[in-house]
Amino acid sequence: MVQPDVNALRTFIANNFLFCDDFPLSDAASFMEAGILDSVGVLQIILFLEERYRIKVADEEIVPENLDSILGLAQFVGRKLTAPEMLTGGSHATK
Amino acid sequence: MQLENFLENSASHSPEKVALIFDQRRLTYAEVETAANRLSHALIAKGLVRGDRVTIWLENSPDLVIALFAVLKAGGVFVVVNPTTKGAKIQYILNNSRSRILVTDPRRAELLRDCWSDLPYLQVVCLSGEADHGDPGSCPLQLLASSAVYADQSLPDSPPDKKAIDIDLAALIYTSGSTGRPKGVMMTHLNMVSAATSITTYLQSRASDIVLCFLPLSFDYGLYQVLMAFKVGATLLLERSFAFPHRVLQTAVRERITGLPIVPTVSAILLQMDMAQYDFSSLRYITSTAAALPTAHVSRLRTLFPNARIYSMYGLTECKRVSYLPPEQLDIRPTSVGRGMPNEEVYIVDEQGRRVGPGIVGELVVRGANVMKGYWEDPQETSIRLRPGSYPWEQVLYTGDLFKADDEGYLYFVGRKDEIIKSRGEKVSPKEVEEVIYRLDGVSEVLVVGVPDTILGQAVKAYITLRPGSTLTAANVMQHCAQELEDYMRPKFVEFRDHLPTTPTGKLSRREVVTR
Numbered sequence: 023m024v025q026p027d028v029n030a031l032r033t034f035i036a037n038n039f040l041f042c043d044d045f046p047l048s049d050a051a052s053f054m055e056a057g058i059l060d061s062v063g064v065l066q067i068i069l070f071l072e073e074r075y076r077i078k079v080a081d082e083e084i085v086p087e088n089l090d091s092i093l094g095l096a097q098f099v100g101r102k103l104t105a106p107e108m109l110t111g112g113s114h115a116t117k
Numbered sequence: 118m119q120l121e122n123f124l125e126n127s128a129s130h131s132p133e134k135v136a137l138i139f140d141q142r143r144l145t146y147a148e149v150e151t152a153a154n155r156l157s158h159a160l161i162a163k164g165l166v167r168g169d170r171v172t173i174w175l176e177n178s179p180d181l182v183i184a185l186f187a188v189l190k191a192g193g194v195f196v197v198v199n200p201t202t203k204g205a206k207i208q209y210i211l212n213n214s215r216s217r218i219l220v221t222d223p224r225r226a227e228l229l230r231d232c233w234s235d236l237p238y239l240q241v242v243c244l245s246g247e248a249d250h251g252d253p254g255s256c257p258l259q260l261l262a263s264s265a266v267y268a269d270q271s272l273p274d275s276p277p278d279k280k281a282i283d284i285d286l287a288a289l290i291y292t293s294g295s296t297g298r299p300k301g302v303m304m305t306h307l308n309m310v311s312a313a314t315s316i317t318t319y320l321q322s323r324a325s326d327i328v329l330c331f332l333p334l335s336f337d338y339g340l341y342q343v344l345m346a347f348k349v350g351a352t353l354l355l356e357r358s359f360a361f362p363h364r365v366l367q368t369a370v371r372e373r374i375t376g377l378p379i380v381p382t383v384s385a386i387l388l389q390m391d392m393a394q395y396d397f398s399s400l401r402y403i404t405s406t407a408a409a410l411p412t413a414h415v416s417r418l419r420t421l422f423p424n425a426r427i428y429s430m431y432g433l434t435e436c437k438r439v440s441y442l443p444p445e446q447l448d449i450r451p452t453s454v455g456r457g458m459p460n461e462e463v464y465i466v467d468e469q470g471r472r473v474g475p476g477i478v479g480e481l482v483v484r485g486a487n488v489m490k491g492y493w494e495d496p497q498e499t500s501i502r503l504r505p506g507s508y509p510w511e512q513v514l515y516t517g518d519l520f521k522a523d524d525e526g527y528l529y530f531v532g533r534k535d536e537i538i539k540s541r542g543e544k545v546s547p548k549e550v551e552e553v554i555y556r557l558d559g560v561s562e563v564l565v566v567g568v569p570d571t572i573l574g575q576a577v578k579a580y581i582t583l584r585p586g587s588t589l590t591a592a593n594v595m596q597h598c599a600q601e602l603e604d605y606m607r608p609k610f611v612e613f614r615d616h617l618p619t620t621p622t623g624k625l626s627r628r629e630v631v632t633r
Binding site: 037041042055057059064080082085086 | 362391596597
């Protein structure tokens, strides 16, 4: 599986939601529970992922399991980069 | 009639009916009623007396709903605050309302660890959530765990003896004001029962309704979803937020919701989604308020939800709701927010308070049993909004909103008399945001304004001049705001200027800064 740069994800969340340089929580910590993400914030994360990783996030992928922690983001992006079409319902997967 | 009767009557008529769905939980009216009764007895045992204020600082949850009815049953006044409110503002609200009891969860209580000694009126903290979540060790006050209270069979299942009458206060709803300090809108039982009755009348609310609510209950639009569902014995599908729309919509489809209350920000999000995957054939109505629904949204919403009646509405916390546009008028006058709701009268006046005719812009005035009693302990601000009406015995609400009416009396929103920003449907006081930014070292002058935004309606933008030598960045400003302000109040944009425009009298001018 292709692994995204976890540090880039940490930095993005730190810069855009905490307005600092270093992400202070554990990679498994829920953004929602920590109060650093709301509905508009989720849209911001999706825009970032789509631009940076050139992936398309489908409506049904916008769920807490994929977007609510650094770990969730890393695994989600990793899966998307590994088999993008399979995940978005395409007819055949590319490696 | 008192507000808690909404729950009590439904629990008595249909005890086994599902009142509340949240996560995987389904609570019947009997279960909510019993939990609220036990909690109300526990609050009384902790010293709550008639008229005492109780601040509730929680995310949307069954515990929040139970707590607000428990407070009413005990004769108290509830104050629901936004779950994203930060410590300094909570402290202000607790002290301003002189709340004796705070209902919150352990994580939020921990955010107050440095201020317990600055909360002279607070005596009891009631903690929501599972008992084994632990309690905030720092809290020196009396603690009460709501889950232990619900399970305590030594507490009566029946409500305490009634003490309050319907002209007693039921709630203080804090709202942003032009002064920068939030003001507590005083609502009596009668005010709120009247508003809920008018709204459920025009929505034709019924026991078979299943209403989705993801709006925070600190926002009166969210709060009334609970009150109105309980009034008619309907079911409320409660969600924490709309942060993960697909998950919320999936649940909504599964539960076959009939009512969908939204704000324009949510409709902007819905219209970006592939809605064909959701079967909303059960949906009976959509309501939208807080800001005008763009006409482009209206036509697309109708295509997406062909079976639903769409209600475009307008209101303000000070009277809850002002007007609604009957759905059949939507094609005829799509930009109107309708007419006054049942049992309410509205009219437009000029600067001298004289009624004006069709097409003329003036301030909207509201009279009705839904109009607030004033702002909590703030006679000066109250006198701006509540003024003598046409009859010598009455006071009417001057909304501060500019409107005009057409020949048939339908209302059109023109603008605000003050410079309050509406973002995501909630009011943001530019002054409150400016005061927070002024606390940063290096800031010389600040102006905060609302700028158009397709998702938010208006986005908050801060224009700042710095003191010589300051190295403050936009990120510094945003980080500071994130620590001090609720989510919806934070600036989305920060722009540094060499100087800010002033009015002829030398005051900073919000109006000018946008155009230069």
